[in-house]
Amino acid sequence: MYKTIVVHVDDSASMESRLQAAAALAVAHGARLVGVASTGLSLSAYARLAALPALPPADEFEALRQGAQASLARFAEGARGLGVAATGQRLIEEESGHALLLQSRYADLVVASQDGEEGAAPHGMPAYVALHGARPVLVVPPSWAGQPLDGQILVGWDGSLAATRAIDGALPLLCRAGKVRLALVNPDRESGLHGEEPGADMALFLARHGVQVEVLAERTALPVGEALLGMAHTCGAGLLVAGAFGHGRLREIVLGGVTRILLERAPLPVLLAH
Structure with a gap:
């Protein structure tokens, strides 16, 4: 179970x-x-900026702190209204992605929002935390309206270490799910990872945890991310679980195709891990 x-x-x-x-x-x-709120930059960084000409006075940093504190107060009130018994608040004088990265070390799961603003970069904060953090990240689209996260779950499985870590991070949800579908897209292209019967070993692993699992294999010319979203829609999934990928040393700014599609287009929550 998730405890923090x-x-x-x-x-x-x-x-x-x-x-x-x-x-x-x-x-x-x-x-x-x-709840983790941030000022957007550290005091030392602000001090360096404030030393430049034509910039606002230094007390603007205190306004950033007060704004973050007000957001935390609204969070605490909202969480209590939704029935949460135990809450905590952290105000970090840093950029939001780095603040979440720091606090994720002491949690089981991080919850963030999909980059929903028009023109938002695909290498935004959720991707940064998923690719650099030690914990899975649940990315929630702004349009999400409370559908059950542990009803129908689709798990993208390609035999990779990232997908394995995503499944491990999602186990508390998978074990409570009404139905879990293990989705393999064009598994014949990765036969060395999947073995003679693609998906069978992972399905057995999940079954030993008490997960009711069905293996779905789809062969398609569509990009893998689009195929997974189509499969999630078809089976009525309320959650998609997948590995997060980036490219080498530039992974914080150059996302893999599947990760980029899921972060940009998924109409349902996506649990990612790297």
């Missing part, structure tokens, strides 16, 4: 759906829900 869940806190329009998802998990698992 960290959720990104700010005053954006996507905060409501993100908090609703995080609170639902905290209530279901009896977890402590920790």
Whole structure:
């Protein structure tokens, strides 16, 4: 079970759906829900900027702190209203991605929002935390309206270490799910990873954890990310689990194709791990 869940806190329009998802998990698992808000930069970085001409006075940094504190107060009130019994608050004088990365070390799961703003970069904060952090990240689309996360779950399986870590991070949800479908896209292309019967070994691993699992293999010319989203829609999944990929030393700015598609287009929550 998840015992500590960290959720990104700010005053954006996507905060409501993100908090609703995080609170639902905290209530279901009896977890402590920790809200993490940030000033957007450190005091030392602000001091360097404030030394430049034509910039606002230094007391603007205190305004950033006060704004973050106000967001945390709204988070605590909202979490209590959603039935969360135990909450915590952290105000970090840093950029939000780095703040979440620091706090994720002391949690089982991080909850963030999909980059929903028009023109948002695909290498935003959720990807940064998923690719650099030690914990899985639940990425919630702004349009999410409270559908069950542990009803129907689709798991993208390609035999990779990232997918294995995503499954491990999702186990508390998979074990409670009504139905789990293990989705393999064009498994014949990775026969060395899948063995003679693609998906069978992972399905057996999950079954030993008490997970009701069905293996789905799809052969398609579509990009893998689009194929997974199509399969999730077809089976009515409320959650998609997948490995997060980046490219080499530039992975914080150059995402793999599957990860980019899921972060940009998924209409349902996606649990990612690297």
